[in-house]
Amino acid sequence: MKGKTHQAYRNQYTAGGFDREANAKRYIDERTPGFEYAGNYTGIDGYVDLRCRACGSVIRRSMVTVRHGKAKCDVCAAAARERLETERLAEIERRQQDAQRKRRLNVEAKQIRFGVCGACGALFIRKNGNHKYCSGACLEKVNNAVKKDRRVRKMRSVIDDRTITLEKVYERGRGVCALCGRRCSFEDYIVRNDGTFIAGNDYPSIDHIIPLSKGGRHAWDNVQLACRGCNSRKGDKICPP
DSSP, X not given: OHHHHHHHHHHTTTSTTOOHHHHHHHHHHHHOTTEEEEEOOOOTTSEEEEEETTTOOEEEEEHHHHHTTOXXXXXXXXXXXXXXXXXXXXXXXXXXXXHHHXXXXXXXXXXXXXXXXXXXXXXXXXXXXXXXXXXXXXXXXXXXXXXXXXXXXXXXXXXXXXXXXXXXXXXXXXTBOTTTOOBOOTTOEEEOTTOOEEEOTTSEEEEESSOGGGTOOBSGGGEEEEEHHHHHHHTTOOOOO
């Protein structure tokens, strides 16, 4: 009895007045909304051509697959796999870049050290152990001080008369520069906001007739009054008699 009932069920799809393609379209619309009927329907247990609504590709699938709603487009599936692979590779690259950036930041953080400036005593950040000063200005100030100390030590080693002072040389020379003949002025100077004293070209100075570097002595017979500008231009030259 069961066999006859099943055969009667099958006969209704093979009868002359039954619209087979309409039945296929109904299954496709109900079970696989992502596709539409494309033709070549061979029966309820046969095959049918489907057209993908997304990309327009035509694929051939069995009606069993259609009735179970498992039909998938190969082109769309390949595009989806390619898109996922691209996203996966992009995510890997992003993670690698983040890891590199973190490692670089860690290295830079380890290289950064705090130090105390040897000139002004300020706290500063240094990237290596060679920096002892917070700025180029402090470094220049220290270098100038070192040069001055060297000059002072050299002068002390050749001093013959410790009674020589700038004021006494100024009084002996009556305030007139022995090199250019102009009057020197103790008022020709400025003081910066940081307390740095800067002498002008007319500020008086002690000039050694025979420079200390040439073997001259720091004695009264070898010193004369000169303005700072002339003394700087003269340098270590021997003053003509």
